[in-house]
Every structure is written in C-alpha cells, then in structure tokens.
Amino acid sequence: MTNTTQAAFLLQLQHILPTDRVYTDPVDCYAYAYDNSRNYHSPIAVVFPLTIEEVQAVIVLCNEHQVPVVPRGRGTGTAGGSVPEAGGVALSLERMDKIISIDPDNRMAIVEPGVLNQVLQDEIKPVGFFWPPDPSSAAYCSIGGNLATCAAGPHAVKYGVARDHILGLKAVTGKGEIIKTGCYTSKGVVGYDLTRLLVGSEGTLAVICEATLKLTPLPKFTGGITAEFVDTESCAKAIAAIMAQPYTPSALEFLDNGALTLIRSRHQNLLPENARAYLMIEVDGSQQEITEATEAILQACQVAGLIEAKPAHDTKALWAARKALSPLLKDIAPKKINEDIAVPVSHLPALLTGLEQLAAQHQISNVNFGHAGNGNIHVNLLVNPDNADEMKRAYQCLDEVFSLVLSLQGTLSGEHGVGMAKRPFVPREIDATTIGVMKSLKLTFDPNNVLNPGKLFPA
Amino acid sequence: MTNTTQAAFLLQLQHILPTDRVYTDPVDCYAYAYDNSRNYHSPIAVVFPLTIEEVQAVIVLCNEHQVPVVPRGRGTGTAGGSVPEAGGVALSLERMDKIISIDPDNRMAIVEPGVLNQVLQDEIKPVGFFWPPDPSSAAYCSIGGNLATCAAGPHAVKYGVARDHILGLKAVTGKGEIIKTGCYTSKGVVGYDLTRLLVGSEGTLAVICEATLKLTPLPKFTGGITAEFVDTESCAKAIAAIMAQPYTPSALEFLDNGALTLIRSRHQNLLPENARAYLMIEVDGSQQEITEATEAILQACQVAGLIEAKPAHDTKALWAARKALSPLLKDIAPKKINEDIAVPVSHLPALLTGLEQLAAQHQISNVNFGHAGNGNIHVNLLVNPDNADEMKRAYQCLDEVFSLVLSLQGTLSGEHGVGMAKRPFVPREIDATTIGVMKSLKLTFDPNNVLNPGKLFPA
Incomplete structure (x- = not known):
C-alpha cells in the first residue's frame, strides 16, 4: 500500500466511524500491536465499532481496498492470534460491551x-x-x-x-x-x-x-483436596487413576517440581516442604457428592510415591499457589516458550516423564503445570532469547516435545489455539487433505483473505 | 442417465465391491428407498462398503458419473434425510459395525x-x-x-x-x-x-x-416423579418452573390430553384417571441429590391446576406409558404429520395453549408430547391423507404452528432434522445470507453436488 492509497483508505475509514473511534496515530495504535505472545506488529489504524453494522462497514471497506482486518478482544491470547502481523486495521470489539x-x-x-x-x-x-x-x-x-x-x-x-x-x-x-x-x-x-x-x-x-x-x-457446595508426591511419575499415575473413576473433579490442577520450587522461592508456607509434584483438586455438588467424591479421589491417590493426600478445608487457599505461578514465570523468564499440549490422561505418566527427560537431555530449565484432568499441560521452557545456543537447544527440545505428544495421541494445543505461534507445527497434527478442506472453508467465508490473514495455517 | 450409461456405471460399481455388497435388483433396493418419513424413492443400487477406502472409491466413481450418492444408517430418521429422492446410489453403512x-x-x-x-x-x-x-x-x-x-x-x-x-x-x-x-x-x-x-x-x-x-x-442412582394436571396450561407452567430451579432433571417428558386419551384407550391402569396433562420426570445422581432434586421439583410442580405430583418408586413403570405412545400413534394415524419444534421453556405455556387453539380452529386432531425440559415438543397432526379437505386444513394449521414457534423464539426442529420434510420452511427460520453461506460450505465439501443432493435447503 502506497502512502497515498493508505491515506485515501484511512479517510474513508474516518467516514465510517467518528474520530474518537478511529486511531491512526502510531502511539495510539501501539497498544493494539501485540497480545500476550511475544509478537508485535503495528496496525495502520485501530477501530472501535459499536454495532454489527459498523463492523460490517469496516470489513466491506477493507475488502474493497484489500486491507487486512484483525479482530481482537482484550489481547490476552498467548498464541498471537490477534496480532496484526500483516498490518492493516485492528478491529477492537472492546467497546461493544453490553x-x-x-x-x-x-x-x-x-x-x-x-x-x-x-x-x-x-x-x-x-x-x-x-x-x-x-x-x-x-x-x-x-x-x-x-x-x-x-x-x-x-x-x-x-x-x-x-x-x-x-x-x-x-x-x-x-x-x-x-x-x-x-x-x-x-x-x-x-x-x-x-x-x-x-x-x-x-x-x-x-x-x-x-x-x-x-x-x-452454580454448584451448591465446593470442596478441596491436595495431594503431594515424591516425583512426577507417581503423581501422573494418580491423575490417571482419578480420571478413571466415576467422580469427575471440577478441577484437577498439577504443579511439577519446577513450579513448586519457583513458588517456594517467593512465597513461604504456601506449599508442603517435601512435595516434588502436587495436585490441587476441587470437587463440587451436594455435600454427599463431595463426601463421596473426596473419598474416591483420596483412594485414587494411593499410588506408590504418594506423600500425603488430604481434604483442603480452605478452598480459597488451595488456589493461592496456582495463581501465584503465572506471574512468577513471567518474572523469571519473560520470554519463556509457553506451550499447552494435551494428551489422553492415561498417557500423562509417559508424557510427564518424557518431558523431564527431554529437558534434561537438551539442558533446558522447564516448568510444567496445568489442567491435568484434561491431560492439558502448560509446558514452559525458561529460556533467555539472547542466548543463541540455548534458544537452539530449546527449539530442538520443543520439536521433540511435539513428537512425543503426537506419538501419545495428543494435540499441540488444548486451549491456547494456533495463532502465529503453533502455525508451523499444524501439519504434524492435521493431514494435508484436511488442512486443504479448512483452507477452502476460509476462502468461502473470506474470499479476499482480508480477515486475520495468515493465521492458523502455514502459508 | 440413459440405460446404457447407467449399465456402464453399475458395472464399474461392481468392480469396486464384490457382488454380495452391491444390490441392483429393484426388489433388493426397495428396503433402501425409504426411511421413517413417508417418502419413497428407489436408488439404482445399494452398496455396503466395509472400509473408508471403499466409501471413497464409491464417492469418487459417483463424482465421475455425476450420480447421486445417499449415505444412510438404519433409516430410522423421520425427516427423509436418507431417502434417495434423486435416485443414484444408496450407501449403507450398516456393515461397518465394529x-x-x-x-x-x-x-x-x-x-x-x-x-x-x-x-x-x-x-x-x-x-x-x-x-x-x-x-x-x-x-x-x-x-x-x-x-x-x-x-x-x-x-x-x-x-x-x-x-x-x-x-x-x-x-x-x-x-x-x-x-x-x-x-x-x-x-x-x-x-x-x-x-x-x-x-x-x-x-x-x-x-x-x-x-x-x-x-x-453412569449415574449412581435414578429416581422418578410423576405429576398430573387439570390442563395443558398449568402443566406448561410447572415445566417452566422446574427448569427455572437449579436441579436439572435427567428427563422431563410431557404428554398432553390427546396422548393420554390414546394411551388409556389401549392400556388400562397405566395412567391416572383424571389427568389431562402429565409429566414423567427422572432425576439421577447420589441418593442425596435425588432426594433434594425430588423435593425441589415437587415444589416447582405446585401450580394452580396441579392434581397430584409424587415420587414414582418403580422407574421402569414410569416410562411404560411414554414408550407405548409412538406405536399407538402410528397405528391410529399411519400418515400423521409429525413435527418436533422447540421453544425456550419459559415460552412453553404460550406454545402449548397456542397449539390447542390452532388445532381447534382448523379442526385437526392433534397429539402433543415430548422432551419438555428442552422445550422440544413432538406435534402430531392426526390426518388421513385421502381426505383432501382435512389435508388442506392440516397444512394451513402447520403453517401457523411454525409461525407461532418462530414468534416464540423457537426452532422448527429440535432433533429430527430438516431432510426433505422441513426443507421448504428453512427460510422462515434462517435468513437468506446465512443460508447462502451454508450452501457455499456444501459446495466446498461437495463441488459436484453428488452427496445427498437437494437435502436440507430449498432449491
């Protein structure tokens, strides 16, 4: 886009929306250039429609001028899905908030x-x-x-x-x-x-x-359970056992030794001293259900390597450690590689021990935690992007992590999505024919490829 | 398709699959010409693939020859979805049963x-x-x-x-x-x-x-409740009240007076004598949940017009009346018009009283029953297709039923689907632009329009 055509386009955009709902100053646009991934690309404008008709008018104009338009909520995604990497217009939905x-x-x-x-x-x-x-x-x-x-x-x-x-x-x-x-x-x-x-x-x-x-x-009541283990392997076996019995917990969160060490370093007394793998479990329903589910889950935790499993009477305190973790991770490794792979729960023992081996083999510090009940683990490789050798080892490690996940019938993303971050790896999970069908669907909805172009699939 | 090209096509089909898995004799094909709607159209062949590669080979051949191919399970659908109305090949999946x-x-x-x-x-x-x-x-x-x-x-x-x-x-x-x-x-x-x-x-x-x-x-325990009402309106109010409280029943089935009368005429002692609207309710979970849910649901049934609401200790007997109904309906009106509209549960009182009024106004016998907890009512107009005047009134009534349903934020089909039966009415529920997108998707998957052609949308 030449400066002249861009100026003409922006003028038309300003006809669609009032001044206070079209940003074109680069300073104003900056906050809409990134999300919670580490990707950054400034849009040429940010628009704030208030109605579906305004959204339509912006998209129609972008089609006429072949200008990318990238919708965004609050930019909290971790995969770069809302980063306007091809430039164009960032379409913020934040003022449509009724x-x-x-x-x-x-x-x-x-x-x-x-x-x-x-x-x-x-x-x-x-x-x-x-x-x-x-x-x-x-x-x-x-x-x-x-x-x-x-x-x-x-x-x-x-x-x-x-x-x-x-x-x-x-x-x-x-x-x-x-x-x-x-x-x-x-x-x-x-x-x-x-x-x-x-x-x-x-x-x-x-x-x-x-x-x-x-x-x-809303569930009537909520109860908590914590369980400490001597190692990841025993903990993974307990997770699989918990999910193989009929009382489904309402949350089943896992912290590995790396996560525990990190939390202990900043928050005293939040965690038991000896645990090298830890589960925070929530159950909900009637009091009887909670009693029965607690009993069944405590039973499922009885694997070799269990230190202690017990009901947590203060369910708010139960989550304190889990909530403390993400900010700490950002703090110690602001540019960590953060993945959210998932495997069938019965394969969690193989996944978690495999992750430890891969990290050791490639000499990468890692912290693994997450939604164990879904087999959905947040794998964090704590890297320093200025260390070229470490980065090389980290990407090699990541590549092998993905191979491990797929060999265990898993998926590359349980909940974060593909965006820009996982795009190159999609063909390892989805075959070419199925990707072809998905790309055809994209063209059906968006024949000029203006809507968040380039995301989700490798070019 | 001329006889010669059809013969050539069938010969190629017989190269793909062995003789015992390609029917071409019209007598053999007959059973695959219809489903549980009243539509009938014979295919030129029926095939029974055993693998996905065989399914693929059949579809590729049908594309080459522009021959329709209509997949089917067991033909129990009620909307004509699996009827080969455009001829071609019926593709039965019944032998892929592992x-x-x-x-x-x-x-x-x-x-x-x-x-x-x-x-x-x-x-x-x-x-x-x-x-x-x-x-x-x-x-x-x-x-x-x-x-x-x-x-x-x-x-x-x-x-x-x-x-x-x-x-x-x-x-x-x-x-x-x-x-x-x-x-x-x-x-x-x-x-x-x-x-x-x-x-x-x-x-x-x-x-x-x-x-x-x-x-x-599987839920641990199951409990039952029945509730009888003096009329449909009071029953509908109880349904809405049951769904507005937090204990979700595992089933909430409704029978109107027409349904009750019909069942009573053939099965003595299955139903209470005075009820003119009836609910069969199931709850499941722990014993405590069942106790609490039963209490809450019995409470929600306390509307003006309730005759009696009580726990049903024999949950198998609870379903006997409901199960007796469908065969009876087929029996007395084998060519009834059977719809399965749904509305938000809070609008069930307006829907059910409206249905009664419309049936009276058009002098059509009707029987309404179904999955009341989803607002999903099976509306049966008991017509004799040989009576032209009655059929005219029935279709006029049906038209007004659909208008009523849509005016109550409802949908034309809760679970049966569109198939052939509801195809003409789809544009009353879905706008032309959205139908256009759906038709584009169809072409993306099926550019030659060979797969179950003509279904779901009006031409």
Whole structure:
C-alpha cells in the first residue's frame, strides 16, 4: 500500500466511524500491536465499532481496498492470534460491551463480544449461574475472545469448553455479510452448525458481534483436596487413576517440581516442604457428592510415591499457589516458550516423564503445570532469547516435545489455539487433505483473505 | 442417465465391491428407498462398503458419473434425510459395525458408523459408562445416523445432544477426500471444528466412517416423579418452573390430553384417571441429590391446576406409558404429520395453549408430547391423507404452528432434522445470507453436488 492509497483508505475509514473511534496515530495504535505472545506488529489504524453494522462497514471497506482486518478482544491470547502481523486495521470489539439480556428462566444470556468474562460472571452469579469457561485471564479477557479461541480453564475437566456453552451467534464474515447462527433453544438442528465452526476459528472466518450463551447452575457446595508426591511419575499415575473413576473433579490442577520450587522461592508456607509434584483438586455438588467424591479421589491417590493426600478445608487457599505461578514465570523468564499440549490422561505418566527427560537431555530449565484432568499441560521452557545456543537447544527440545505428544495421541494445543505461534507445527497434527478442506472453508467465508490473514495455517 | 450409461456405471460399481455388497435388483433396493418419513424413492443400487477406502472409491466413481450418492444408517430418521429422492446410489453403512476400541481410562470409544446405539450402550455399561444420545429408536438406529442428524432424546435435557459427545471423526467428503477431524483428547483447538460441522449435516457434506465418542459415567442412582394436571396450561407452567430451579432433571417428558386419551384407550391402569396433562420426570445422581432434586421439583410442580405430583418408586413403570405412545400413534394415524419444534421453556405455556387453539380452529386432531425440559415438543397432526379437505386444513394449521414457534423464539426442529420434510420452511427460520453461506460450505465439501443432493435447503 502506497502512502497515498493508505491515506485515501484511512479517510474513508474516518467516514465510517467518528474520530474518537478511529486511531491512526502510531502511539495510539501501539497498544493494539501485540497480545500476550511475544509478537508485535503495528496496525495502520485501530477501530472501535459499536454495532454489527459498523463492523460490517469496516470489513466491506477493507475488502474493497484489500486491507487486512484483525479482530481482537482484550489481547490476552498467548498464541498471537490477534496480532496484526500483516498490518492493516485492528478491529477492537472492546467497546461493544453490553450484556443485552440475562434470562435465568431459560438459562441463557445474550452478550456483546466485548463483555469481560468476569463482568458476566458477576452479573449472573446473583441469579444462580456461571459461564464455565474460566481462563486465568478471566478478569481481563472478553467473551468474544473466549469464543474466538474456544477458551477453557481449570473447570473444563467437568464442565467443558467454550463450544459447549454457546447456542448462537451474530457475526460478520470476511466477505462482509451479516450472519445469524444457532438458536435460542437448548436444542436445534436446522441448518449446518456454523456456531461451533466459528468458535475457535480465531477471527479468521467471521467477527463475532453477539453471542447467545448457555448458563450453568452454580454448584451448591465446593470442596478441596491436595495431594503431594515424591516425583512426577507417581503423581501422573494418580491423575490417571482419578480420571478413571466415576467422580469427575471440577478441577484437577498439577504443579511439577519446577513450579513448586519457583513458588517456594517467593512465597513461604504456601506449599508442603517435601512435595516434588502436587495436585490441587476441587470437587463440587451436594455435600454427599463431595463426601463421596473426596473419598474416591483420596483412594485414587494411593499410588506408590504418594506423600500425603488430604481434604483442603480452605478452598480459597488451595488456589493461592496456582495463581501465584503465572506471574512468577513471567518474572523469571519473560520470554519463556509457553506451550499447552494435551494428551489422553492415561498417557500423562509417559508424557510427564518424557518431558523431564527431554529437558534434561537438551539442558533446558522447564516448568510444567496445568489442567491435568484434561491431560492439558502448560509446558514452559525458561529460556533467555539472547542466548543463541540455548534458544537452539530449546527449539530442538520443543520439536521433540511435539513428537512425543503426537506419538501419545495428543494435540499441540488444548486451549491456547494456533495463532502465529503453533502455525508451523499444524501439519504434524492435521493431514494435508484436511488442512486443504479448512483452507477452502476460509476462502468461502473470506474470499479476499482480508480477515486475520495468515493465521492458523502455514502459508 | 440413459440405460446404457447407467449399465456402464453399475458395472464399474461392481468392480469396486464384490457382488454380495452391491444390490441392483429393484426388489433388493426397495428396503433402501425409504426411511421413517413417508417418502419413497428407489436408488439404482445399494452398496455396503466395509472400509473408508471403499466409501471413497464409491464417492469418487459417483463424482465421475455425476450420480447421486445417499449415505444412510438404519433409516430410522423421520425427516427423509436418507431417502434417495434423486435416485443414484444408496450407501449403507450398516456393515461397518465394529466397535474399534473402548477406552474407559480416557472415557472414550472409537466406533464404525454402523454400530447400533443400543449395542454400544450394552458394551460400555459394564465398564460404567453410557453415551447420552438416546433417541426412541436406540435399539435399531446407528451411531453414524445419530451423528449425521445430531440425535438427542429424553436425556438431552441434562446431558446434551450428539454434538456434545463427539471428539473426532474420519469421513469422506462429497469430493471423495478422506479427512480426519478432531482429536483423541478431551480438549483440543488446532484447526477449525470440522467435527461439529459434520454432526447434524445429514450426510450432505461428508460420509462419517469412524467416530471417536466421549463417554459419560453412569449415574449412581435414578429416581422418578410423576405429576398430573387439570390442563395443558398449568402443566406448561410447572415445566417452566422446574427448569427455572437449579436441579436439572435427567428427563422431563410431557404428554398432553390427546396422548393420554390414546394411551388409556389401549392400556388400562397405566395412567391416572383424571389427568389431562402429565409429566414423567427422572432425576439421577447420589441418593442425596435425588432426594433434594425430588423435593425441589415437587415444589416447582405446585401450580394452580396441579392434581397430584409424587415420587414414582418403580422407574421402569414410569416410562411404560411414554414408550407405548409412538406405536399407538402410528397405528391410529399411519400418515400423521409429525413435527418436533422447540421453544425456550419459559415460552412453553404460550406454545402449548397456542397449539390447542390452532388445532381447534382448523379442526385437526392433534397429539402433543415430548422432551419438555428442552422445550422440544413432538406435534402430531392426526390426518388421513385421502381426505383432501382435512389435508388442506392440516397444512394451513402447520403453517401457523411454525409461525407461532418462530414468534416464540423457537426452532422448527429440535432433533429430527430438516431432510426433505422441513426443507421448504428453512427460510422462515434462517435468513437468506446465512443460508447462502451454508450452501457455499456444501459446495466446498461437495463441488459436484453428488452427496445427498437437494437435502436440507430449498432449491
């Protein structure tokens, strides 16, 4: 785009939206150049539509001028999905932040995409509900972003992920068409399931402008359990045993020795002294269910290598260690490589011992933790990007981690998505024919390839 | 297709599959000309592939010759989805009936599409699981058909529908490409969600050849409740009240006065004498949950017009009346018009009273029953197709029923699907732009329009 054509384009953009909703000053645009990955590319403009018609007008204009348009929620994604790497317009949904309706009788809510996850939770809690997706960024991330990435979190092990809690959408396709998917009923089979096709498509097919969410009744009571192990292997066996019995925990979070050491270094008394692998478990339901589930889970923890498993009476304190971890990791290794692979839970012992071996072999410090009940482990390689040799070893290690995961019937991303970060590795998980079908779908929704171009698939 | 080209095509088909797996005799083909709708059209051949490669070979050949190919499970669908209305080849998946693996540790099973729903349930029950979709045809219908239609049934109110219990698929697109969707983990976000796009697409995009299913632990205990009302309106209010409190029943089935009268005429002592609207309710979980849920549901039933609500100690007997109904309906009106609309539960009072008014106004006998917890009502207009005047009134009535449903934020099909039966009405629920996107998707998967052509959308 020449300076002249860019100027003409921006002028037209400023005809669509008032001045206070079009940023073109590079200083203003800076905050929309990145997300929670380490990628950065400045857009030529940031727009803040308030209505689906405004979203449509922006996309139509971008089609006319062949300018990329990259939708974004609050930029908390870790895979670079909302980074405007090809330049163009960052389309921020943050000002479309109305809760349109809350309908407790039908267990539904209709929201605009910019509503924050926590804001929604706070509104629906008094009427007895929650919306299960609970990424650790819940306080800052938006429902639109949660849907675009099919977000999950600790409670997914019992309650499922974003795609399980959505009934319908209004969206604008990459072509600039307004579509309405799904229905306002808990069951419906008229037409193709475009709703779930858009969920997790990371803004490459359409921009979500309104969502009808399915709400879940709050559990009556919540209980906690902690379990300490002498090593990762014994802990992984306990995880598999917990998931093989019928009481599904509402959360089953794992911390490895690296994570425990890190937390202990900054927070005294938060963790037991001897544990080299640790589980934080939540159960919910009636008091009897909690009693029965606790008993069954404590039983499943009885593997060789268990130090102690016990009910945690203060369930808030239970999560303190887990919550302390992510900021600490950012602190000690701001440019860590952060993956979120998942394997079938029965293969967690092989995965976790394999991860330890690979880290040792390549001399990379690593910290592994995460949503063990889904077999979804956040693998963090703590690297210094200025150390070329370390980076080389880290990428070799990562490559072998992915091979290990796929050999264990796993997936390269349990919840973070592909974005830019995992794009080169997608062909190792999905065959060329299936990728071809996905690329055809992309073109159906977005024939000029203006909507978040280049994301999700290798070129 | 001339006789000569048809003969040449059939000869090539017989090269792909052995004689005992290609039917061409019209007598043999007859059983594959219809489903459980009242539509009939004979295919020119029926094929019985055993592998995904054989399915692919058939579809490739049909593309070469521009011959329609219509996949089918066991033909229990009620919307005509598997009727080969454009002729061509009926592709029966019934001989691909292997359970490939049952993996209790990971709560998964891999099955071929021809496995019967009940056969799967019988295999997974001893290891503590069930697969929630439970259409009334469970004993005869196949998992492949359940997925192609996004089947549901009474337990959907608590456990969801087919799309909620699937992790991955192997399928052959209409173009003849083998694709592999989803993953073998309980979470995964790599690539577009083709799995759920195929679920409910009624064999118009791809033929499902293998499915990785998510299994659900069997509930520990089950309890029953029945409730009798003086009229439909009071019953509908109780349904809405039951669903507005937090204990979700595992089934909440409704019978209207027409249904009750019909059952009473053939089965003495199955039903209370005075009820003019009736609920059969199931709750499951721990004993304490059942106790608490029963109490809460009995409380929600306390509306003006309640005759009696009480626990049903024999839960098997509870379902006897409901199960007796469908055969009776077929018996008295073999060519009844059978719809399965759904509305938000809070609108059930308006729907059910509206249905009564419309039937009276158009002088049509009707029987309404169904999955009230999902607002999913089976509306049966008991007509005699030889009575032209009655048929005219019935279609006028049906038209107004659909208008009523849509005015109440409902959908034209909760679980049966569109097939041929509801095709003309789809544009009343889905706008033209969104239908346009769906049709583009169809062409992406099936550019020559050979796979179940003409289904789902009006021409």
